[in-house]
Amino acid sequence: MSQNKSPRHLRPATRLVHGGTLRSQFGEMSEAMYLTQGYAYDSMETAERRFKGDEPGFMYSRFSNPTVAMFEQRMALLEGAESARATATGMAAVTAAIVGQLKAGDHIVAAKALFGSCRYVVEDLMPRFGVACTLVDGTDLAQWRAAVRPNTKTFFLESPTNPQLEIIDIAAVAKIAHDAGATLVVDNVFATPILQSPLQLGADCVVYSATKHVDGQGRVLGGCILASEAFIQAHIHNFLRQTGPAISPFNAWVMLKSLETLPLRVNQQMRNAERVADFLAEQSAINYVLYPSRKDHPQHELAMRQMSGGGTVVVIDVKGGKQAAFRMANAFSIIKISNNLGDAKSIVTHPATTTHQRLPQADREAMGIGEGMLRLSIGLEDIEDILEDFQAGIAAI
């Protein structure tokens, strides 16, 4: 099996097509899908050396697999990370990045504005194992500073946040974390690796739900953790190997092939999202539009400092609350009612009754998730068809 020579000198689009390819003796063009649990050793001595770590090679697909290794290597090249580990889902990646670093007696600081399941991990799960948690308004740097305790080990945030599209200053929070001797983990799902590079902004670890833009066609679940080799070895490698949230080689293959077109898809979805945001901002039925690259986004400047574009998600607040928002979404024909994002198909989500319904209403209100809020993940359809759907939705209100 031969691996592509280090393609780090190649430009990003080229890396996403060729990076990490492991070619078998058959010289296949399309990367092979190795659906295998285990590997046969040519002798007992080989097995012994592999298990001792004296010889490189695959042993068991809970630990590693050639197709998964190709996906990990291509993700690392994309992110500019030394090392990557793929996981079964985005939540497996988030959980491993947090649990892998902490033990009873430690303390974690996280932004309040997190995806619901991420909040469960930091707010409910970790305290059950003796890890204290402080939630802060991620946009207020003074709150991050004030939350630090002598036993603070890690900070966790996502930016832009789901679903309010708040922007958190990653470089500034990384500095506060490092001054306190803690690490920073960033969930980069909304920005995508194409538009934002948290490691370059000072984060120690980046996590993805690859289920979103990386697959980008709504097929499989997956996740990825990216960091320095030292971070992966200290906190992630053994945790994943022993606890087993491994990605299926089939899912890794789908993700690997999807990476080839990721920049094309994200950039086109973003161009469509820009048009949608501008169109909806003109409509009197809409209270407000949130989109990071629009000048009326409250943190436009910061967004443009750390992201190279506004992303693929637009958030609106419909006048008339839940009833009006439901009427609008029910009138769509192309835009589907679902709760994924980053898909080639445009998707509308009502966060208050779906992704964030677990939170008490007071918490939702504090986070700015109103009853009229709709999260719009803009896809790859023709923009004129998308805009016609929005026109129909507005007429139905």
Ligand SMILES: Cc1ncc(COP(=O)(O)O)c(C=O)c1O
């Ligand atoms: C910001 C964010 N982080 C993490 C996740 C979890 O990803 P997954 O569904 O792949 O476990 C999601 C979506 O589900 C998300 O939107």
